[in-house]
Amino acid sequence: MRSFTYARADSAADAVGRAGASGTAFVAGGTNLLDLMKADVARPGGLIDISRLPLDRIEETAGGGLRLGALARNADTAYDERVQTRYPMLSKAILAGASAQLRNMATNGGNLLQRTRCYYFYDTATPCNKREPGSGCGAIGGVNRIHAILGASDQCIAVHPSDLCVALAALDAVVQVRGPDGERSIPFAEFHRLPGDRPEIDTTLRPGDLVTSIDLPAKGFAEHSTYLKIRDRASYAFALVSVAAGLELDGGTVRDARLALGGVAHKPWRDPEAEAALIGKPAAPDSFRAAARVLLRDAKGHEHNSFKIELAERAIVRALSEAADRKGASHP
Amino acid sequence: MAPLKASPRPAVVPPPAPIPVTLTVNGVERTLHLAPWTTLLDALRLHLELTGTKKGCDHGQCGACTVLVDGRRINACLTLAAMQDGRKVTTIEGLTTGDSLHPLQDAFIEHDAFQCGYCTPGQICSAAGLIAEGKATTDDEIRELMSGNLCRCGAYPNIVAAIRQAMTIAGPKAEGAP
Numbered sequence A: 001m002r003s004f005t006y007a008r009a010d011s012a013a014d015a016v017g018r019a020g021a022s023g024t025a026f027v028a029g030g031t032n033l034l035d036l037m038k039a040d041v042a043r044p045g046g047l048i049d050i051s052r053l054p055l056d057r058i059e060e061t062a063g064g065g066l067r068l069g070a071l072a073r074n075a076d077t078a079y080d081e082r083v084q085t086r087y088p089m090l091s092k093a094i095l096a097g098a099s100a101q102l103r104n105m106a107t108n109g110g111n112l113l114q115r116t117r118c119y120y121f122y123d124t125a126t127p128c129n130k131r132e133p134g135s136g137c138g139a140i141g142g143v144n145r146i147h148a149i150l151g152a153s154d155q156c157i158a159v160h161p162s163d164l165c166v167a168l169a170a171l172d173a174v175v176q177v178r179g180p181d182g183e184r185s186i187p188f189a190e191f192h193r194l195p196g197d198r199p200e201i202d203t204t205l206r207p208g209d210l211v212t213s214i215d216l217p218a219k220g221f222a223e224h225s226t227y228l229k230i231r232d233r234a235s236y237a238f239a240l241v242s243v244a245a246g247l248e249l250d251g252g253t254v255r256d257a258r259l260a261l262g263g264v265a266h267k268p269w270r271d272p273e274a275e276a277a278l279i280g281k282p283a284a285p286d287s288f289r290a291a292a293r294v295l296l297r298d299a300k301g302h303e304h305n306s307f308k309i310e311l312a313e314r315a316i317v318r319a320l321s322e323a324a325d326r327k328g329a330s331h332p
Numbered sequence B: 001m002a003p004l005k006a007s008p009r010p011a012v013v014p015p016p017a018p019i020p021v022t023l024t025v026n027g028v029e030r031t032l033h034l035a036p037w038t039t040l041l042d043a044l045r046l047h048l049e050l051t052g053t054k055k056g057c058d059h060g061q062c063g064a065c066t067v068l069v070d071g072r073r074i075n076a077c078l079t080l081a082a083m084q085d086g087r088k089v090t091t092i093e094g095l096t097t098g099d100s101l102h103p104l105q106d107a108f109i110e111h112d113a114f115q116c117g118y119c120t121p122g123q124i125c126s127a128a129g130l131i132a133e134g135k136a137t138t139d140d141e142i143r144e145l146m147s148g149n150l151c152r153c154g155a156y157p158n159i160v161a162a163i164r165q166a167m168t169i170a171g172p173k174a175e176g177a178p
């Protein structure tokens, strides 16, 4: 690691104030940032340790939902009884990610802001527009097995690696932020962005912004939901494709539906048209396949990842079928 | 040919002053003065000479560096020592009591749960964390919740058997365990 200074923030206001200095970064669990600093991809001159700020609670909201503190650990969030019973797909998504040790360290806020696992992004000897704007993209025309099939640009085809975020997208979570200009709320769909011609920017956060919590609305699709993660080995691997699915059923008919995909785009992928295609339809594989085809209508593969298109279709059908069949399980 | 112009020398930035970090390691309070970028793993191995905790990948991918902080298992390679200031750290060296081994250590020997032994301290600390968490009951759950600890020698079946045995003995909880 390069040299840097270290300071501990003693309040959220203090953290935001200190973040004003350029070249500083917040560190929470450290599991992504320190890794990137060791790889010389991230080079902050100063770390502001926010890990002890009192933003680690999980609390009820006035609207009947839950507020997940930005500094609550992923493990504590996944095993929280209220999360397990009211938002089983979220618990399942978290437990499908990383390892028990990492989930004990990783925070909810840090998980949102983790960076892509694109191999070229990590390898400073190769070009990468995300790491070094304008240098080119190693993955386009390179090895791109883990890369995007939706929403990519000719500058970057990276995917967002989080599992937690896929469930948060499906649940319509809201990110609460405190920045130099005060507090604001960002709907989850607007939190992460597509690469476009600025692939170096992952989110709509502004410099100095501190994520303070993530709010879940009351509706958790607890009766009929699941998180399905497809990967190269059974555990401790990032998703090739993942699906967060939630259904509200009226007899055998779909009354409401949520569908979000991970591993396919620069952000958790949701498509209102695909969800609309499910409403009023029988909760059966044919309707699920039709919705999957709507969602994947613009999917585009690269040399090594075209398999993801069919994989995603099958994963959607399987996840929706599982969600329709039974209550979302809270264990992976 | 134009003479080479000497590029301006980069200003020499003095390294940040070492920061005091106090850790209670295996029950003994230790104060160190460390460069900010010292990971907990390097503090243990290089500054406290507790080399039982291993460095495998240094990137959170293998689990060899697993230790318990306030009773919870974490990867010591992905946290700074300064971030753990004031906390209790238990390493493999701290699991024994006097001359008697921890039930997990006995079980690993009994089940031949290692070959080269490099992953073993991490496996055992991780298993101590797993038992304290109390989420695993079946072999499948042990496998899933131990997936953060790789074993290049492939001793997995024996590791699972050893953990299952220690779990049923309900060995003493790791220090500071919740």
Ligand SMILES: Cc1cc2nc3c(=O)[nH]c(=O)nc-3n(C[C@H](O)[C@H](O)[C@H](O)COP(=O)(O)OP(=O)(O)OC[C@H]3O[C@@H](n4cnc5c(N)ncnc54)[C@H](O)[C@@H]3O)c2cc1C
Residues within 6 Å of the ligand: A025, A026, A027, A028, A029, A030, A031, A032, A033, A034, A035, A050, A070, A071, A074, A096, A097, A098, A099, A102, A105, A106, A107, A108, A109, A110, A111, A112, A113, A114, A161, A162, A163, A164, A209, A210, A211, A212, A236, A237, A238, A239, B059, B060, B061
């Ligand atoms: C081997 C390995 C396997 C993994 N597998 C998975 C997986 O399968 N699925 C998955 O989802 N994840 C996986 N992860 C990633 C892991 O979940 C993230 O590293 C973790 O969630 C990041 O959280 P953190 O608190 O450690 O963040 P840090 O590393 O501390 O921070 C990450 C970034 O977020 C910023 N930040 C942190 N908190 C805030 C805040 N409150 N406000 C504003 N900015 C903030 C930091 O400045 C930094 O830029 C894996 C990681 C490793 C090392």
Ligand code: SF4
Residues within 6 Å of the ligand: A116, A118, A119, A120, A121, A127, A128, A129, A130, A131, A136, A137, A138, A139, A140, A155, A156, A157, A158, A199
């Ligand atoms: S896909 Fe994006 S992150 Fe990967 S090399 Fe290309 S620009 Fe970089």
Ligand code: FES
Residues within 6 Å of the ligand: B054, B055, B056, B057, B058, B059, B060, B061, B062, B063, B064, B065, B066, B075, B076, B077, B078
């Ligand atoms: S050395 Fe820490 S996980 Fe490999």
Ligand code: FES
Residues within 6 Å of the ligand: B113, B114, B115, B116, B117, B118, B119, B120, B150, B151, B152, B153, B154, B155
């Ligand atoms: S015993 Fe050799 S790596 Fe596990």
